[in-house]
Amino acid sequence: MSENAYSDAKALDLLNELERILESNPLIDEVGFVHPSLFSTLKEAAGSSASSQDISEHENTNFWIRDHKLGISTQVLLPLYKAAKHAFMAALREYKTSENLPGNSVDDSLESEVMSHSKALLMLSCDFGTAWNSRKFIVLKKQLLPMFIDELLLSALILSYAPKSERAWSHRRWVIHTISGNSILQQIIEGESELVEKIAERSKMNYRAWNHRCWLVSYMTREQVLHQLEKSRNWASLHIADSSCFHYRRRLMLRIFEDFCHTQADHSSDYNFKIYNIWKDELDWNAALIKRYVGREALWLHRRFLSSYWIRHIATDLHVVSYQFDFGSFIDHELCLLDSCSTIPDDDFEDFQAQAIHSATYIVWLTKQIPEPQRIDIQEKLRARDLNRLLNTACPERSSLWDCLVGAEASSQV
Amino acid sequence: MIKNKRLGTEKSRDKGLGFGESRDERWLWMSGVVDDVEDPIPKIKRLPVADHHLSSPPKKPPSPHSPLSACLMGELAADKHVKYIISIEKKKDSFESVVMEHLRMSGAYWGLTTLDLLGKLEAVDKEEVISWLMQCQHESGGFAGNIGHDPHILYTLSAVQVLALFDKLDVLDIDKVSNYISGLQNEDGSFAGDIWGEVDTRFSYIAVCCLSILHRSDKIDVDKAVNYIVSCKNLDGGFGCTPGGESHAGQIFCCVGALAITGALHHVDKDLLGWWLCERQVKSGGLNGRPEKLPDVCYSWWVLSSLIMIDRVHWISKEKLVKYILDCQDLENGGISDRPDDAVDVFHTYFGVAGLSLLEYPGLKAIDPAYALPDDVVKRIFFGK
Numbered sequence: 001m002s003e004n005a006y007s008d009a010k011a012l013d014l015l016n017e018l019e020r021i022l023e024s025n026p027l028i029d030e031v032g033f034v035h036p037s038l039f040s041t042l043k044e045a046a047g048s049s050a051s052s053q054d055i056s057e058h059e060n061t062n063f064w065i066r067d068h069k070l071g072i073s074t075q076v077l078l079p080l081y082k083a084a085k086h087a088f089m090a091a092l093r094e095y096k097t098s099e100n101l102p103g104n105s106v107d108d109s110l111e112s113e114v115m116s117h118s119k120a121l122l123m124l125s126c127d128f129g130t131a132w133n134s135r136k137f138i139v140l141k142k143q144l145l146p147m148f149i150d151e152l153l154l155s156a157l158i159l160s161y162a163p164k165s166e167r168a169w170s171h172r173r174w175v176i177h178t179i180s181g182n183s184i185l186q187q188i189i190e191g192e193s194e195l196v197e198k199i200a201e202r203s204k205m206n207y208r209a210w211n212h213r214c215w216l217v218s219y220m221t222r223e224q225v226l227h228q229l230e231k232s233r234n235w236a237s238l239h240i241a242d243s244s245c246f247h248y249r250r251r252l253m254l255r256i257f258e259d260f261c262h263t264q265a266d267h268s269s270d271y272n273f274k275i276y277n278i279w280k281d282e283l284d285w286n287a288a289l290i291k292r293y294v295g296r297e298a299l300w301l302h303r304r305f306l307s308s309y310w311i312r313h314i315a316t317d318l319h320v321v322s323y324q325f326d327f328g329s330f331i332d333h334e335l336c337l338l339d340s341c342s343t344i345p346d347d348d349f350e351d352f353q354a355q356a357i358h359s360a361t362y363i364v365w366l367t368k369q370i371p372e373p374q375r376i377d378i379q380e381k382l383r384a385r386d387l388n389r390l391l392n393t394a395c396p397e398r399s400s401l402w403d404c405l406v407g408a409e410a411s412s413q414v
Numbered sequence: 415m416i417k418n419k420r421l422g423t424e425k426s427r428d429k430g431l432g433f434g435e436s437r438d439e440r441w442l443w444m445s446g447v448v449d450d451v452e453d454p455i456p457k458i459k460r461l462p463v464a465d466h467h468l469s470s471p472p473k474k475p476p477s478p479h480s481p482l483s484a485c486l487m488g489e490l491a492a493d494k495h496v497k498y499i500i501s502i503e504k505k506k507d508s509f510e511s512v513v514m515e516h517l518r519m520s521g522a523y524w525g526l527t528t529l530d531l532l533g534k535l536e537a538v539d540k541e542e543v544i545s546w547l548m549q550c551q552h553e554s555g556g557f558a559g560n561i562g563h564d565p566h567i568l569y570t571l572s573a574v575q576v577l578a579l580f581d582k583l584d585v586l587d588i589d590k591v592s593n594y595i596s597g598l599q600n601e602d603g604s605f606a607g608d609i610w611g612e613v614d615t616r617f618s619y620i621a622v623c624c625l626s627i628l629h630r631s632d633k634i635d636v637d638k639a640v641n642y643i644v645s646c647k648n649l650d651g652g653f654g655c656t657p658g659g660e661s662h663a664g665q666i667f668c669c670v671g672a673l674a675i676t677g678a679l680h681h682v683d684k685d686l687l688g689w690w691l692c693e694r695q696v697k698s699g700g701l702n703g704r705p706e707k708l709p710d711v712c713y714s715w716w717v718l719s720s721l722i723m724i725d726r727v728h729w730i731s732k733e734k735l736v737k738y739i740l741d742c743q744d745l746e747n748g749g750i751s752d753r754p755d756d757a758v759d760v761f762h763t764y765f766g767v768a769g770l771s772l773l774e775y776p777g778l779k780a781i782d783p784a785y786a787l788p789d790d791v792v793k794r795i796f797f798g799k
């Protein structure tokens with residue numbers, strides 16, 4: 001294999017070059033691995049517009065850098081990784097040894113070696129936990145805010161090529177948690193949400209990214225929560241299959257309601273009304289999306305949450321003076337939605353069939369969620385619709401589930 | 415109405431140069447890498463920037479329509495998978511394999527458990543594995559993913575599971591390992607993954623499972639551990655990484671597994687969770703891990719084991735799932751992939767075989783849905799030989 005042809009010395013040259021590039025270009029914000037055949041294409045594309053100095057600096061076939069984007073040739077990945085790992089592990093061993101010597105202060109050059117080798121290594125192997133940990137150790141010892149901020153930047157850079165890197169996400173949480181007493185926190189929280197949105201745009205349904213955003217919610221002020229709810233709405237309507245974004249909205253809505261319950265003191269009817277409207281808006285918006293985008297699971301699951309929480313908490317716990325919750329008309333509205341979604345036209349069977357199944361399972365879900373006395377109500381109204389048959393025809397694979405859920409209801413009526 | 419089946423789904427990918435945009439890496443999950451989150455193994459087959467230009471391994475070639483492969487269709491190519499697992503160790507000099515070295519301990523667990531389920535554990539040199547494994551133990555008592563790396567609770571469980579497979583738990587200083595784990599429990603009952611404090615319900619499962627195997631459950635506050643897990647339950651019946659985290663089949667396995675081991679399954683709304691889980695089965699018969707996701711062989715394990723633990727496995731079609739897993743085999747070179755015709759890896763090979771074992775596929779040892787170890791190994795741990 002040609003990759004084996006790299007001598008140790010040559011591999012070390014590569015590592016030195018990478019570290020020099022990283023050091024002299026602190027603003028690099030994206031990194032990627034590029035096949036050698038693409039290098040010339042990239043250079044041509046950039047050639048006309050670039051300043052000559054910019055090009056000549058890294059004129060080789062191993063690295064490509066422009067506009068804060070760094071490309072690493074796939075051909076050198078293996079020797080580069082080996083050199084980086086070897087250099088990192090050696091520096092770390094030496095650093096730890098000197099750390100343990102009594103009364104001895106570690107000299108800064110060892111620290112900076114660990115920092116630069118770990119950075120190079122993480123460019124190549126994003127989940128190399130020991131490299132992330134060594135950085136935490138040093139940054140924690142130094143206690144300098146700019147160093148913490150640099151860690152956020154490095155993590156963002158790694159996420160640019162590995163948006164699902166668990167260690168990179170977790171490193172961010174460690175930084176944020178560690179500096180959470182600092183006044184800069186609220187500013188960071190805003191930036192984090194933007195980062196997640198940017199990454200989620202490129203990396204669809206990225207659980208780690210959205211999980212990070214949900215984690216941030218507990219650090220947000222009440223105003224930030226409300227702002228996030230408003231801001232994420234547009235994104236969600238452009239990505240209606242990304243269930244994680246809807247979960248994020250659920251998290252925000254639950255936080256708003258929790259705050260409400262915990263601060264009994266300022267139960268102004270204004271705030272009551274605000275919460276009531278948030279829920280009502282979300283239900284209406286969701287219904288509009290359901291009618292617009294046929295057969296989307298994420299939308300219907302979001303509705304399950306909205307309706308059951310609405311019935312159980314919002315409509316009953318909130319005392320909105322001007323409003324009397326009318327359970328019957330709420331149910332009628334939902335049945336109306338069911339009826340409009342459960343007809344399957346001939347032309348586009350698949351989407352409409354999915355829509356029919358989702359609407360029927362949604363109604364079954366609702367009947368399970370609502371308290372006993374009202375349940376009779378809805379079961380009464382459902383009897384005419386023969387849900388069991390609809391479900392068993394549209395989705396025979398789950399007949400044992402339907403028998404259990406709907407069949408039991410039916411027989412308990414007899 | 416907009417009939418836009420693809421809007422925002424996994425299938426839709428932005429076009430453009432976009433560095434890093436087309437990478438479909440998958441991270442380990444039980445073991446620090448989660449595929450899609452969720453898988454641990456980075457699929458280097460698609461590197462950033464224009465997939466087709468890359469030198470990385472291509473998709474496996476389409477099977478020739480020979481009479482041989484035709485008659486193999488629909489059956490588990492057990493011998494091929496054994497050969498594949500054994501071959502992984504020998505292919506160490508590619509970028510794809512070296513970037514996995516930090517989680518080699520979990521790789522060992524996946525590979526060896528697969529071999530054991532296939533009845534071929536004796537094909538590996540037990541002493542060699544154990545001698546390497548013991549060099550991965552840190553002075554704190556925890557295990558690292560490889561020699562010289564930092565310890566983590568993920569690899570500590572993998573190490574304990576591998577030793578259990580070999581019936582070699584006696585080489586451990588049990589108190590040292592269990593002190594490492596109990597030292598990671600927080601005041602609220604949750605567990606950190608290592609000294610750096612990341613909290614996740616996966617780590618709760620690992621702690622509970624590992625200490626149970628070591629007969630040291632008394633070292634932690636089990637009630638608090640259970641309460642924390644319950645606090646991560648969502649209104650859809652599923653569980654997330656932390657309170658308020660989105661439900662995910664992998665997290666659900668961890669939470670249900672931990673509750674099963676601690677005898678606390680009464681905290682689970684079985685009908686509600688079973689419903690969410692069985693909605694993970696898609697038309698092809700495969701299971702996904704979250705709404706709107708593509709099916710993936712590894713969820714055969716997480717969804718299926720959870721359904722079994724809560725006694726709702728009859729809510730999915732087992733036959734279709736068996737067929738889906740078998741369709742993901744590489745019949746030429748062995749191994750199982752996440753989806754038909756993708757490149758195989760040890761992670762999906764393990765979950766495919768483990769899934770088939772849960773489905774009582776003939777010729778495989780039975781596997782325990784909570785401990786993720788063969789039934790006979792679990793019996794040996796708790797009832798002696």
Ligand SMILES: [Zn+2]
Binds near residue numbers: 449452453711712752
């Ligand atoms: Zn997978």
